[in-house]
Amino acid sequence: MAESFKDKVAIVGMGCSKFGENWDMGSDDMIVEATYNALEDAGIEMKDIDAGWVGTIGFHGTGSAMTSTGITGAAISMPLKLQYKPVTHVENGCATGTDALRNAAFAVAAKVYDIVLVVGIEKLKDTGFGGLGELGIPPHPVFEGGITAPGMYALAATRYFKKYGLSPEEGKKMLAKVSVKSHYNASRNPRAHLRNVITEDQVLNAPVIAWPLGLFDCCGVTDGAGAAILCRAEDAKQFRDDYVLIKGLGLSIGPGQGSVRTDYDFTIWDETVHAAKEAYAMAGIKDPRKEIDFVECHDCFSISEIIAVESLGLCERGKAINDLESGAWTQEGEIPVNLSGGLKAFGHPIGASGCREAFEIYKQLQGKAEDKSRQIKNARLGLVHNQAGLPGKFMCAVGLYGLPD
Amino acid sequence: MAESFKDKVAIVGMGCSKFGENWDMGSDDMIVEATYNALEDAGIEMKDIDAGWVGTIGFHGTGSAMTSTGITGAAISMPLKLQYKPVTHVENGCATGTDALRNAAFAVAAKVYDIVLVVGIEKLKDTGFGGLGELGIPPHPVFEGGITAPGMYALAATRYFKKYGLSPEEGKKMLAKVSVKSHYNASRNPRAHLRNVITEDQVLNAPVIAWPLGLFDCCGVTDGAGAAILCRAEDAKQFRDDYVLIKGLGLSIGPGQGSVRTDYDFTIWDETVHAAKEAYAMAGIKDPRKEIDFVECHDCFSISEIIAVESLGLCERGKAINDLESGAWTQEGEIPVNLSGGLKAFGHPIGASGCREAFEIYKQLQGKAEDKSRQIKNARLGLVHNQAGLPGKFMCAVGLYGLPD
Numbered sequence: 157m158a159e160s161f162k163d164k165v166a167i168v169g170m171g172c173s174k175f176g177e178n179w180d181m182g183s184d185d186m187i188v189e190a191t192y193n194a195l196e197d198a199g200i201e202m203k204d205i206d207a208g209w210v211g212t213i214g215f216h217g218t219g220s221a222m223t224s225t226g227i228t229g230a231a232i233s234m235p236l237k238l239q240y241k242p243v244t245h246v247e248n249g250c251a252t253g254t255d256a257l258r259n260a261a262f263a264v265a266a267k268v269y270d271i272v273l274v275v276g277i278e279k280l281k282d283t284g285f286g287g288l289g290e291l292g293i294p295p296h297p298v299f300e301g302g303i304t305a306p307g308m309y310a311l312a313a314t315r316y317f318k319k320y321g322l323s324p325e326e327g328k329k330m331l332a333k334v335s336v337k338s339h340y341n342a343s344r345n346p347r348a349h350l351r352n353v354i355t356e357d358q359v360l361n362a363p364v365i366a367w368p369l370g371l372f373d374c375c376g377v378t379d380g381a382g383a384a385i386l387c388r389a390e391d392a393k394q395f396r397d398d399y400v401l402i403k404g405l406g407l408s409i410g411p412g413q414g415s416v417r418t419d420y421d422f423t424i425w426d427e428t429v430h431a432a433k434e435a436y437a438m439a440g441i442k443d444p445r446k447e448i449d450f451v452e453c454h455d456c457f458s459i460s461e462i463i464a465v466e467s468l469g470l471c472e473r474g475k476a477i478n479d480l481e482s483g484a485w486t487q488e489g490e491i492p493v494n495l496s497g498g499l500k501a502f503g504h505p506i507g508a509s510g511c512r513e514a515f516e517i518y519k520q521l522q523g524k525a526e527d528k529s530r531q532i533k534n535a536r537l538g539l540v541h542n543q544a545g546l547p548g549k550f551m552c553a554v555g556l557y558g559l560p561d
Numbered sequence: 562m563a564e565s566f567k568d569k570v571a572i573v574g575m576g577c578s579k580f581g582e583n584w585d586m587g588s589d590d591m592i593v594e595a596t597y598n599a600l601e602d603a604g605i606e607m608k609d610i611d612a613g614w615v616g617t618i619g620f621h622g623t624g625s626a627m628t629s630t631g632i633t634g635a636a637i638s639m640p641l642k643l644q645y646k647p648v649t650h651v652e653n654g655c656a657t658g659t660d661a662l663r664n665a666a667f668a669v670a671a672k673v674y675d676i677v678l679v680v681g682i683e684k685l686k687d688t689g690f691g692g693l694g695e696l697g698i699p700p701h702p703v704f705e706g707g708i709t710a711p712g713m714y715a716l717a718a719t720r721y722f723k724k725y726g727l728s729p730e731e732g733k734k735m736l737a738k739v740s741v742k743s744h745y746n747a748s749r750n751p752r753a754h755l756r757n758v759i760t761e762d763q764v765l766n767a768p769v770i771a772w773p774l775g776l777f778d779c780c781g782v783t784d785g786a787g788a789a790i791l792c793r794a795e796d797a798k799q800f801r802d803d804y805v806l807i808k809g810l811g812l813s814i815g816p817g818q819g820s821v822r823t824d825y826d827f828t829i830w831d832e833t834v835h836a837a838k839e840a841y842a843m844a845g846i847k848d849p850r851k852e853i854d855f856v857e858c859h860d861c862f863s864i865s866e867i868i869a870v871e872s873l874g875l876c877e878r879g880k881a882i883n884d885l886e887s888g889a890w891t892q893e894g895e896i897p898v899n900l901s902g903g904l905k906a907f908g909h910p911i912g913a914s915g916c917r918e919a920f921e922i923y924k925q926l927q928g929k930a931e932d933k934s935r936q937i938k939n940a941r942l943g944l945v946h947n948q949a950g951l952p953g954k955f956m957c958a959v960g961l962y963g964l965p966d
Binding site for chain 2: 160161164213227228230233234237238239240241242243244245246247248249251255258261262263265267406407408409410411426427430431434438544545549551
């Protein structure tokens, strides 16, 4: 049945807050900024919203609506004063933003609501966030004995090097190309967090976080919010001519218990393979590399981007190095990857990322990329990819957003 | 558009774990028990499930899948080994269970999935849970200066007494009738937590928790899980003849910031009024008292049941006392309320409650109430009501489940 979902739901407005160390903003301020941005873009008012979905894992510090009653739809209904309207709170790790949008899209396709709002939000800086061990949720004492995200992704990197016969130097250099590209892309993107251009030498000589990952192989810690307004495709023209359609949505969670599955092949993300399969089936995609024009994928670490692109079927396995050397993933390349700067340099406020990546796809498809120099040409279909957790127990979401056929 | 949602989605299987102080079970055990219960009821296997939704606010103690990666769909995909399938985690306070079911139903109605699983789960006992102040989430230091749930609902009770001219003795006696009924109902319900029959005298002479609420006016602290299997209505007969249809779903969140809105009328829950309005509009309900046969509503305290029933439009405002005195809310009455024993005596594991209440409606509609003495006759439409948070900033969900017309 799922194929029938393609082209049923349109995105008619999107907004995004400034990403960065927003010490001067609470989560409520970013929710308001992103939402009014999206309302203005759609040409509607708050009263026109029938229902809302908020994606957040709830690191909001104090001063937000999310306190003694836990994290609920009130996270946005209070700051936005959504008088008594229905709001669902979705939480699915780093896949949260896309999953919130996914559930909102289903409600619209089911014809329950006409116009809905999706907000992804995370305020990380106030929490002292610095990695899984500091998320305020203690790791399981037996199964998750303190392994951190950089440590886990570092293992994937060394496995990748070994499997594809890369020397440590060759591997490190391949990773560096990802980070250099991300920072260059972010440097031209006005809302991005880390806008400093970096060189391969800087990446290679940076302090080691978890070998082979150095400081510039890891994403920063960022505050931000993104928002989207959805309606049914047949109503989209009431709002704008350059609306964007949801072509496919996929979600997959790995069955692993504990942090390291001994049978898991760290050089491919199985959950990404499955989520992409679901989204591609909905969208009718047969040859992803040819049919998809550009990609915002989960590059929490440089190695993550490489394995994500390969797992999405957008590059032959083990061949990312060729694409990185040829420039295929740059703005001028065959399939631009993380044009926005990615999680690495645009930023990764967890619950916000799926919406923020959709914002980049949406603006590029409309020919309205912020800073015109970043605009790609003739793009008709973009992909968003999010991934949470650890290998073997990832939560992975894939969204395909495109112009009408 | 929302009216078109009525009768689109069917419930073809439901399950429920034993509710109580399940010291011998982890959250995973209860998830497994409720889910296999539902699968068996629907006559399907785990592999037949296309996608899942889990409702929990995440008090699971140790030993569950929900640890360092936060609360995600993995909460059920790991214990159930839902190999790479999509699972969304929904969290909306005490409205969580119904909201999870609501989002699952939208996905089915949108024809994205054919057969989906919804699980509501909470493991409260291991956390030392004893009220909002001990939820592990500190209250906001200014706006939520430590007021507890019993304290807040006690204020609603005294306001109700004052507004409707009840003396303290008359008011306390009215409340006692609710609790006596709940315990009596639970005493005959095999899966309920508090199965001791109590008397009005016991309620009136119990230790005071927050006047006028005594020990027996407050629900207990309970572990439990509920599960549902949904499909589109046209496919329901493949599974069973006595399927149940989703007639309407409503959700509403109050706009209040802080714990006490000075303009809030504590004798009516505005959020319940709005959620019911949405659900009634979907279901085409004009006269709820006449058209709805029985009700599972949010009776976290005895006063909550009274104000909920009035807010749902099932009893004239201020007239609950007449219904309680006439026995209208008992099993033999005009509109049985909390036949299961309710949150009060069946139990209230937060994220589970919406699914557990739907379980009661489903079984009664099928003529399969557990313990045959509890079975009501000729019921065709039941209502589920959940409410979270505090007056003025409640999250409220309403579900209407019924037999085919």
